[in-house]
Structure formats: structure tokens, C-alpha cells
Amino acid sequence: MQIGIVGLPNSTKTTIYNALTHSQEQTAATSSGKVEVHTAMVEVPDLRVDRLSEIFQPQETTYARVQYNDVAGLRVGVGQDGGLSGQLLNAVAKSDALLHVVRAFEDEHIPHPEGSVDAIRDLADLEFEFLISDLQIVERRLERLEHDLSRKGIYPERPSDQAEFDLLDRIKDALEKEVPIRDLDFSLSEEKRLRGYQFLTAKPALIAISVGDTGSDDPGDYSNYQHNHSDVVCIHGALEMEIAQLSPEDAEIFLEEYGINEPGLNRMIRLNYELLGLQSFFTVGEDEVRAWTVPQGANAVEAAGAIHSDLARGFIRAEVVSYQDLIEAGSINEARKMGAVRLEGKNYIVQDGDILNIRFNV
Ligand SMILES: Nc1nc2c(ncn2[C@@H]2O[C@H](COP(=O)(O)OP(=O)(O)OP(=O)(O)O)[C@@H](O)[C@H]2O)c(=O)[nH]1
Ligand SMILES: [Mg+2]
Incomplete structure (x- = not known):
């Protein structure tokens, strides 16, 4: 399972990626504009696995894992011109879910690509790009299907084409009203049909509001984003990255000093996991205590x-x-x-x- 970290340039994606994956990729006050993707596996923190390990004292303890992809900044306008293209689209499209990072803190040393900090605007802007990208794919496919269906007399009738046409037509209606695909309900067969398209607005999305060091932890203070298969969390990116780079002992002292129960990241990883529709079951024994991943x-x-x-x-x-x-x-x-x-x-x-x-x- 893969989660794509997306957001406008300079929205602190790599900072959060470093914190999540204990990596040390370059972060910069000015976006490099480089088209690159970083990738790493992350353990899903689970207190239950910790408790089971205490009981069984196994040789090995294994947590569930998911992959995070840090995708280069997506600019306003990327959804036009036939949708997202190339390496970026690939990295986003192949992700099973999105972690959409939105900057909400002021810092005069860090320029914002739109000239000002406005989390609600930025969130809506990038969502719109995803809608447009999906819409273009839907329209192109509908055209093809319409063509095929109009030649029914020549070719043997293909009922599946009609079903696909109806499904995509319904999706087109929604997208035109700026409703993301994740808000629609589908039958199992429709879901199967859709999988191949890798629509961006069909992916479960966790919105991470990057609130700086001192911003509030209440997502409601920044956004009223309310859609199916999505959630909003606040994250102190730079602080979390610092914690992630400490030794476990130092991290504990640091968290205590700030009165934090557990890094906000842990919650974020778990939410992502749940939004993906995943759950864990465990196997236990003296050799290994292990979390396994299956769909709910x-x-x-x-x-x-x-x-x-x-x-x-x-x-x-x-x-x-x-x-x-x-x-x-x-x-x-x-x-x-x-x-x-x-x-x-x-x-x-x-x-x-x-x-x-x-x-x-x-
Ligand atoms: N003040 C403050 N600065 C932060 C915070 N988190 C990240 N930054 C800074 O914001 C700048 C951009 O962060 P990056 O993580 O490189 O942003 P990005 O989204 O990966 O940028 P691109 O990949 O170039 O699109 C860097 O200078 C970070 O140090 C924070 O919580 N507070
Ligand atoms: Mg980056």
C-alpha cells in the first residue's frame, strides 16, 4: 500500500516525509522545482503490538508497514493540459491514498507560491486540479465509448461498454459539480471497473494542515473540509522532524517537556492506514509478534x-x-x-x- 504526499510547492511535504520516514532529504526555503519522488517504508505504530511484545517477549517484533512517496510540488494549473503528466502523475496515480499537505503558518523567510498563506484556498486549488485531471480522463474515455457504442450495428453488442459508459457519465456529472469521486457510492462491480483508472479524487485523502511550531491543533480552526474517505489533521512539521531525528531516549524527554503523549505523526500514520480501509490482525509467539495487514x-x-x-x-x-x-x-x-x-x-x-x-x- 502506498501513500502519496502531495501539495503545492514549498508546502513542507519533504519536512513531513523526513519526519515520517526518518529520512534526511533536502528541505529548502525556496522550492527547487525539481521533479523527483522520494520513497520509503514506514512502520504503522501500534500500541497493541507493543503490549503483545511485552507479554510474549518474542525474538522479533514486526509492525504493519506502508510506503510513503514524497511527490515534488504540484503547481496550480497542473490539472489542465490533459491532466497531470509524466513522472508526477505516475507517482500520484499509483498511490493508493493521498496525504495532502497544506501550509497554514506564516514565516517571512519562506516564500509561498501564491504570494500569501491561505490554507482553505490552497486546499481547494489543488483539489480542483485533481478534479480537472480526472474529468479530462473521463471525457476522453466517454468519447471513445460513445464511438464504440454508436457502431453497435457493426460490432457485436457489448453490454459492458454500456455499463461503463453509464458509470463514467455519472462520474462526469459529479466532477462537473466539483464533487470528488470519493463522495459517490459504488457497487462492488463498479468499484472494480474504476480501479484501473486510478482517479485522483477517488483516492482516500488525509489532509495534513502544516501549522508551524505554535499553531493550534484543532483542524476546525483551519478548514471545514468534509468529504467521504477523508479526514483532516494538524501537524507541526518542523518539530516532528526534529523529534524523528533524536534518539528514542531523547525523543521521549523532548515529548515530555512539551507535554505531548505521542508524536502527532503516529496518529497521522494510523489515520492514513484506516482511510485506506486497512486493518491489522496479529500472530503471536516466542519467535515473533507480528501485525499483518488485510482490508476491512x-x-x-x-x-x-x-x-x-x-x-x-x-x-x-x-x-x-x-x-x-x-x-x-x-x-x-x-x-x-x-x-x-x-x-x-x-x-x-x-x-x-x-x-x-x-x-x-x-
Ligand atoms: N517555520 C516553519 N518552517 C517550516 C516548518 N516545516 C517546514 N518548514 C520549512 O519550510 C520550507 C519548505 O519545506 P519543504 O519540506 O522543503 O517543502 P516541500 O513542500 O517539500 O517543497 P517542494 O518539494 O520544493 O515543493 C523549508 O525551509 C522548511 O524548513 C514549520 O513547521 N515551521
Ligand atoms: Mg520537497
């Missing part, structure tokens, strides 16, 4: 397959205990005595935080 709604066989295809192929049953029950019991054996360990079949829908032991036979 996945069944036990799909969960088994996330671990290894053999486990899905030879699936017999899953032993399941909820995280809460295991913590209360203190060990698997105690949980078993309490009757909290269940045997579930193939169609069991995995719940976030389930601890699974797959029984299989290959």
Missing part, C-alpha cells in the same frame, strides 16, 4: 493468505482470540480456559485486532 471485511482465508499462500490453500480452521480478551487473560492458555479462544471457519470476517492461529494442512 477480509475473511479468515484471506487473512491466512496474507501470511502465506500455503496457509490459504490448506486452510482448515482459524483459532481466534480478540486482543482485548487476550490482554485480560494474560496468556493464550488462560484465554483458552476462559473460553475466549474460538475456532472459526473460512467465512469468518476478521476483526481489527484479532489474534489468529491458522490451522492448515498442505
